[in-house]
Amino acid sequence: MAFKSGHGKNKRFLRNRWIEFAVPRRKICLSQMIRLSVVHMPGYSYIGFLLVALALASCQTVSKEQRKNTSRTFNTVVVDAGHGGKDSGAYRRSGPPEKIATLDVATRLSQKLRESQFKVVMTRTNDTFIPLDTRVDIENATPKSVFVSIHFNDSRRRGIKGFETYYHSPYAAELAQRVQDKLCTISGSVNRGVHTANFRVIRKATYPAILVECGYLSNRAEGYEARSKEYRDRLADKIAEAIVEERFGAGVYRAASTGSVGSPAPNPSPAPPGEGPGSVPQSSRNN
Numbered sequence: 542m543a544f545k546s547g548h549g550k551n552k553r554f555l556r557n558r559w560i561e562f563a564v565p566r567r568k569i570c571l572s573q574m575i576r577l578s579v580v581h582m583p584g585y586s587y588i589g590f591l592l593v594a595l596a597l598a599s600c601q602t603v604s605k606e607q608r609k610n611t612s613r614t615f616n617t618v619v620v621d622a623g624h625g626g627k628d629s630g631a632y633r634r635s636g637p638p639e640k641i642a643t644l645d646v647a648t649r650l651s652q653k654l655r656e657s658q659f660k661v662v663m664t665r666t667n668d669t670f671i672p673l674d675t676r677v678d679i680e681n682a683t684p685k686s687v688f689v690s691i692h693f694n695d696s697r698r699r700g701i702k703g704f705e706t707y708y709h710s711p712y713a714a715e716l717a718q719r720v721q722d723k724l725c726t727i728s729g730s731v732n733r734g735v736h737t738a739n740f741r742v743i744r745k746a747t748y749p750a751i752l753v754e755c756g757y758l759s760n761r762a763e764g765y766e767a768r769s770k771e772y773r774d775r776l777a778d779k780i781a782e783a784i785v786e787e788r789f790g791a792g793v794y795r796a797a798s799t800g801s802v803g804s805p806a807p808n809p810s811p812a813p814p815g816e817g818p819g820s821v822p823q824s825s826r827n828n
């Protein structure tokens with residue numbers, strides 16, 4: 542989910558008390574915010590300075606030189622279950638909150654990727670709040686990786702449904718398209734497209750990073766499906782297939798596990814030091 546969630550806080554559009562002070566009841570983007578702080582409030586130089594500093598800090602993006610294209614060489618996947626803990630994400634009375642659904646899909650995805658011989662780092666393995674910058678730190682501290690963030694969507698318009706995949710770096714465009722294409726092979730699915738976005742976890746990523754919206758919890762049909770563990774397993778399977786094909790080519794993926802989360806993998810192998818569950822630095826929850 543975008544606007545109510547953590548990553549939504551840093552979308553192109555911000556709305557807070559400072560902005561309402563400048564332009565009441567209006568959503569503005571960061572570049573406008575800088576302009577407003579200078580043009581509309583010449584007497585409030587201190588406030589203007591703060592706004593510019595805030596905007597610049599929020600705009601911080603990995604430069605082209607810092608970006609690494611590991612889309613053909615990665616051996617590790619950082620799997621990010623959106624939200625967690627105090628941040629529930631999208632919430633509907635009829636089903637579990639987004640943070641529970643994302644964790645389940647992420648856990649299933651991780652298991653399938655390990656079965657496909659990838660190393661996996663999960664940003665969270667339980668219902669814990671992990672700040673966005675901590676998630677970014679984890680992904681950027683994981684060399685030879687790609688990053689996949691799992692979310693579900695939400696809308697006041699109940700009729701909206703479908704999959705969306707986001708990326709920021711051009712190096713992640715192909716992976717995003719591949720994931721979207723695979724998800725859209727699920728019968729009855731709606732393709733809402735692949736888009737660029739400024740979500741913090743993909744904007745600040747050194748390695749190719751994507752964010753997948755696995756359907757709308759606010760839609761009756763997709764919300765119902767998201768409550769099914771078989772359906773969540775299918776979502777994880779499609780994403781895993783796309784990741785494997787991005788690295789090794791079409792036709793390589795073998796769906797090995799359709800079991801429930803927590804059941805042992807056929808050939809469990811211990812995660813290398815510093816990887817797998819428990820690698821989240823718990824001490825840096827400072828968002």
Ligand code: ZN
Pocket residue numbers: 542543546623624630631639692693
């Ligand atoms: Zn979300």
